Amino acid sequence: MKLSEVLVKPILTEKANAQQEKLRRYAFKVDRRANKLEIKKAVEEFYAVNVVDVNTAVVPGKNKTRYTKAGFIQGMKGAYKKAMVTVAEGETIDLYSNI
8 A cells, every 4th residue: 555545644633632742643444454663653654753653443323413494314424544643752743734
């Protein structure tokens, strides 16, 4: 797998921002087929930081229902893989520079 395909996008939520400040831990949405070694290599190459630890979790899909004029519409949100990457002491990743 190419390193450019591993990282899909960073997760920018309040909980993720709190972990960035306290624990130097950054959250990314990654490809479902990527393993921890590929994620570590991709983050180190793209953001020029030293990665200490990588934790992954597969977030399951959810059922969603909407009420419209035509009646109820039911569907699914897709499942995705999330990686929590801890960087070395004193290093940071500027996720807002690309926005």
